[in-house]
Amino acid sequence: MQHSAAQIGDALANIDTPALILDRSAFERNGAALMASVNGLPIAVRPHAKSHKCPEIARRQIAAGAVGICCQKASEAQAFIEAGIQNVLISNEVVGEKKIARLIAMAQQAELAVCVDHIENARALNTAAIAAGIRLGVLIELEVGAQRCGIAPGGPALALAQAICQMPGLRFLGLQSYHGPAQHLRTLSERRRAIDQATQLTRDTRDLLAKHGIVCKNIAGAGTGSFMLEACSSVYTEIQPGSYIFMDADYSRNDWHDSGMPVFEQSLFILTSIMSLRDPDHAVVDAGLKASSVDSGLPLVADLVDVRFHKASDEHGVLKRGPKAEKMWLGQKIRLIPGHCDPTVNLYDELIVVHEGRVEAIWPILARGALR
Numbered sequence: 342m343q344h345s346a347a348q349i350g351d352a353l354a355n356i357d358t359p360a361l362i363l364d365r366s367a368f369e370r371n372g373a374a375l376m377a378s379v380n381g382l383p384i385a386v387r388p389h390a391k392s393h394k395c396p397e398i399a400r401r402q403i404a405a406g407a408v409g410i411c412c413q414k415a416s417e418a419q420a421f422i423e424a425g426i427q428n429v430l431i432s433n434e435v436v437g438e439k440k441i442a443r444l445i446a447m448a449q450q451a452e453l454a455v456c457v458d459h460i461e462n463a464r465a466l467n468t469a470a471i472a473a474g475i476r477l478g479v480l481i482e483l484e485v486g487a488q489r490c491g492i493a494p495g496g497p498a499l500a501l502a503q504a505i506c507q508m509p510g511l512r513f514l515g516l517q518s519y520h521g522p523a524q525h526l527r528t529l530s531e532r533r534r535a536i537d538q539a540t541q542l543t544r545d546t547r548d549l550l551a552k553h554g555i556v557c558k559n560i561a562g563a564g565t566g567s568f569m570l571e572a573c574s575s576v577y578t579e580i581q582p583g584s585y586i587f588m589d590a591d592y593s594r595n596d597w598h599d600s601g602m603p604v605f606e607q608s609l610f611i612l613t614s615i616m617s618l619r620d621p622d623h624a625v626v627d628a629g630l631k632a633s634s635v636d637s638g639l640p641l642v643a644d645l646v647d648v649r650f651h652k653a654s655d656e657h658g659v660l661k662r663g664p665k666a667e668k669m670w671l672g673q674k675i676r677l678i679p680g681h682c683d684p685t686v687n688l689y690d691e692l693i694v695v696h697e698g699r700v701e702a703i704w705p706i707l708a709r710g711a712l713r
């Protein structure tokens with residue numbers, strides 16, 4: 342752990358850089374907007390904690406009405422459970438002896454469920470759960486268009502569910518049906534088309550299982566780009582958006598117009614400083630690839646007019662100034678909007694919470710680097 346970039350009470354301009362800062366008011370408005378948007382709908386909210394990796398944020402989400410959190414890795418779940426979070430769905434497959442041992446140990450301390458998409462993994466989980474004397478909750482992950490994990494809907498999912506129901510160490514809970522790429526389709530009609538297909542596959546599989554006497558208590562999925570569609574589908578029982586709490590440059594390119602979804606605000610920024618200014622049009626900041634993920638595009642420059650983040654190398658970011666931009670100066674602090682919030686957060690040990698221009702709190706990103 343590095344020394345902290347700030348102290349409580351510091352002005353924004355005194356925060357050392359690069360640093361990850363959170364606008365507390367925008368963050369709170371995002372949290373409230375999510376809960377308000379599904380208020381009255383028969384849907385539970387289980388935010389994805391892989392976006393923030395921060396138990397303080399998970400506690401706040403649960404206090405605001407979330408039923409628990411999602412994690413993506415066993416070690417990530419462990420960081421949250423050790424910090425006192427009691428209800429976790431690992432929305433992913435956990436394969437391998439060491440990981441399963443960790444999972445089973447956690448399932449003895451907290452309410453924990455995990456996804457499966459293969460009979461061999463189900464058998465391994467079953468054996469470990471029986472040895473520990475517990476029943477582990479499992480959801481079958483369906484492939485509904487993301488071309489990532491997941492078993493084919495319909496017959497293959499039914500066969501796996503039937504096998505799981507015969508396993509005394511497992512408790513079949515239902516289905517995980519998440520369509521990741523659909524979240525980032527730019528227009529609502531494209532997102533609706535993709536989610537309608539995913540929902541139909543999920544509905545058909547749920548009904549097929551029901552015909553064979555297998556009840557899906559939970560049907561989980563959805564992200565920031567589409568969650569209202571799943572929430573209104575009468576198929577999903579839980580939504581699991583993550584990025585909504587922060588937002589990022591990629592999500593800002595979605596068209597939210599007439600989507601019936603709340604328009605979330607940017608609450609997460611990288612604070613950076615100009616460290617070189619060879620001429621007025623070529624400023625270099627101290628945030629490069631190690632301070633911001635670029636998998637979904639370069640960061641955007643917040644606050645300044647006509648200044649663009651041009652390129653990133655390991656420790657440097659080059660800004661280009663357009664004709665309408667004001668003069669920049671050496672040492673100037675600039676806020677960047679990360680291209681993609683999740684992998685950017687994973688680069689930092691702490692979130693510096695800022696309110697009205699001053700540091701109000703520093704929240705450790707305890708699950709940072711929890712990749713196993």
Ligand SMILES: Cc1ncc(COP(=O)(O)O)c(C=O)c1O
Binds near residue numbers: 519563566
């Ligand atoms: C399984 C699963 N659920 C939910 C999410 C949340 O998505 P978002 O951060 O876009 O809201 C993700 C993100 O990749 C995911 O993999």
